[in-house]
Amino acid sequence: MSDLQDPVLGWYDEHARDLPWRSPSASAWSVMVSEFMLQQTPVVRVLPVHAAWMSRWPAPAALAAESTGEAVRMWGRLGYPRRALRLHAAATAIVTEHGGEVPTAYGELLALPGIGDYTASAIASFAFGQRHVVLDTNVRRVFARAVGGAEFPPASVTRAERDLATDLLPADDATAATWAVAVMELGALVCTARDPKCGDCPIADRCAWLAAGRPAHDGPPRRGQAWDGTDRQCRGRIMAVLREAEGPVHSSRIDAVWPDDVQRERCLAGLVADRLVEAAGPSTYALPS
Numbered sequence: 539m540s541d542l543q544d545p546v547l548g549w550y551d552e553h554a555r556d557l558p559w560r561s562p563s564a565s566a567w568s569v570m571v572s573e574f575m576l577q578q579t580p581v582v583r584v585l586p587v588h589a590a591w592m593s594r595w596p597a598p599a600a601l602a603a604e605s606t607g608e609a610v611r612m613w614g615r616l617g618y619p620r621r622a623l624r625l626h627a628a629a630t631a632i633v634t635e636h637g638g639e640v641p642t643a644y645g646e647l648l649a650l651p652g653i654g655d656y657t658a659s660a661i662a663s664f665a666f667g668q669r670h671v672v673l674d675t676n677v678r679r680v681f682a683r684a685v686g687g688a689e690f691p692p693a694s695v696t697r698a699e700r701d702l703a704t705d706l707l708p709a710d711d712a713t714a715a716t717w718a719v720a721v722m723e724l725g726a727l728v729c730t731a732r733d734p735k736c737g738d739c740p741i742a743d744r745c746a747w748l749a750a751g752r753p754a755h756d757g758p759p760r761r762g763q764a765w766d767g768t769d770r771q772c773r774g775r776i777m778a779v780l781r782e783a784e785g786p787v788h789s790s791r792i793d794a795v796w797p798d799d800v801q802r803e804r805c806l807a808g809l810v811a812d813r814l815v816e817a818a819g820p821s822t823y824a825l826p827s
Contacts, residue, residue: 540706542684542741543717549740550720558588566640566665568592573660574625579616587616598629599638607825610814611781619777619814624652642666669714671703676725683729687746689755772796772805780825786818
């Protein structure tokens with residue numbers, strides 16, 4: 539065993555957050571919904587939306603029976619609403635190809651619409667207790683610091699990172715599954731991107747980055763996500779109008795929420811191309827049916 543495993547697992551046993559998708563009674567579908575929602579979105583924002591989804595759609599078949607527009611509407615302000623379309627498509631595939639049950643095998647999960655390596659590994663690990671490398675931003679940051687001595691990992695996952703994560707993975711399935719979520723939790727709560735709490739870290743005494751004096755990141759500049767005036771903000775304003783309406787919306791209502799005509803038209807066209815919005819008439823728009 540790596541000398542990182544025992545202290546991280548012990549820390550997690552004491553400090554793990556009580557989240558609904560981690561409950562022993564949580565379904566694989568609950569875990570799957572959470573993984574879609576947690577992509578680029580903080581837990582605090584996901585919690586109420588996850589609860590609402592599970593109340594309305596407690597199984598894949600319930601979501602698959604609804605329109606994609608309803609999925610987008612319920613997605614609310616989580617952002618990146620294409621995730622709602624992908625989750626709906628995955629639910630439909632689960633119904634048609636797997637009898638309405640979330641598949642247990644990594645390969646079958648990977649074959650579902652909208653699911654890549656990370657999400658398939660996370661569901662297989664967290665929902666079914668399997669042994670998989672689960673590399674999200676938090677995990678990669680912990681490994682970069684503790685083992686690599688760097689403040690941040692590379693911009694995209696490298697073969698070296700994957701090999702390291704494989705080497706650190708406990709041998710038995712149950713411990714490996716706990717390890718995957720424990721390292722993720724450590725990155726989310728202690729080994730954070732900004733202001734890491736090294737004094738609270740269970741592996742501070744063996745962290746290469748801390749031992750080196752916490753050297754600053756010397757790679758390409760890390761770009762923050764701008765918001766004001768961006769296409770993302772414009773698209774969000776348009777989507778808010780459509781989510782709050784009970785039926786098709788005249789274009790004049792969309793015009794009123796964004797002053798830049800060129801940007802607004804570009805964003806509206808992009809939303810239609812992404813199938814998040816559809817033209818309901820010559821001058822009206824609606825969520826997809």
